Amino acid sequence: MTWTLPEPMLAAAVPDPVLLPGWAGEPKWDGWRALVSVEAGRTVLRSRQGTDLVASFPEIEAGSGQLPDATAFDGELIVWESGRLAFERLQGRLQRRGAHAARLAAEWPAHFVAFDLLRLEGIDTTRWPYRRRRAALEDLFTERTLTAPWALCPSTTDADTIDEWLTWSAVGLEGIVFKRLDSRYEPVRGWRKYKVRETQEAIVGAVTGPLTGPRTLLLGRYDQGGRLQYTGRTTALPQAAGRAVAGRLAPAADEHPWTGWTFSAGWGTKDTLTVTLVRPELVVEVGVDVARDSAGRWRHPVRWYRARPDLSPGDIAHFGNSA
Missing domain, CATH: 3.30.470.30 (DNA ligase/mRNA capping enzyme)
Incomplete structure (x- = not known):
């Protein structure tokens, strides 16, 4: 046999x-x-x-x-x-x-x-x-x-x-x-x-779903040259977290660092997300694992922990740094 x-x-x-x-x-x-x-x-x-x-x-x-x-x-x-x-x-x-x-x-x-x-x-x-x-x-x-x-x-x-x-x-x-x-x-x-998981901070640059109740957050960090780089997306937000973060988000003005960008729906797929750009002002804390791509982006969706209104975008580590 x-x-x-x-x-x-x-x-x-x-x-x-x-x-x-x-x-x-x-x-x-x-x-x-x-x-x-x-x-x-x-x-x-x-x-x-x-x-x-x-x-x-x-x-x-x-x-x-x-x-x-x-x-x-x-x-x-x-x-x-x-x-x-x-x-x-x-x-x-x-x-x-x-x-x-x-x-x-x-x-x-x-x-x-x-x-x-x-x-x-x-x-x-x-x-x-x-x-x-x-x-x-x-x-x-x-x-x-x-x-x-x-x-x-x-x-x-x-x-x-x-x-x-x-x-x-x-x-x-x-x-x-x-x-x-x-x-x-x-x-x-x-x-x-x-x-292994750790917590890190990032800046909300866009969301999926309505601004009144975002489903996921697209996150970024500024690089050394002052450009907001995309670093990853959260898993689906709990409804209470979506409502809470919605009150801290504002629609993007005419100029946004990610205007014209497209975002993949997942690692290795050609499907793209429908997103709404927001002012990159809100800092959030998320749980991440160790998987990164060559540029330093989080390869897996990250977990929502909490908003950090006590921090400003300038307080966040530069893109590519882990802390």
């Missing part, structure tokens, strides 16, 4: 990074989740949604010769740039094939960070407990002396090590994934994930 990659095991969000007894922790990388399988000279590289990625990442297929036949990993595709994870370098790879994909692989090579073992030389390991899968994965990396594009994700049962990893947000570490030591690999939310 032909073996196929299983559906990926998922994680449920938790509000704190406490390492419980009987659990292990692993760094959560800012990349693309992927599953890879090698059998009879054929490499399968599949995204979490089931998209075939192998033609877009020839460096992974080229490195598959290092793996024993009939072996499969779960992991994360990542790219490093200037000592930091560069998610934007992964963007656009899906549309690249042949010579274009090879050029990108040479310029910005991807690594596959393996964090779980799904199959080992023809043996389905998904029913093994995590501690056994993890030990076998470590042994495989050691015995085969695997090198790039393969990398072994760290794992620990030491709380102090978890605390140290949480200081790595500057290089793009998103948080921690927790896995129960005796758990099988199943397509359920049996893992737990904690994402």
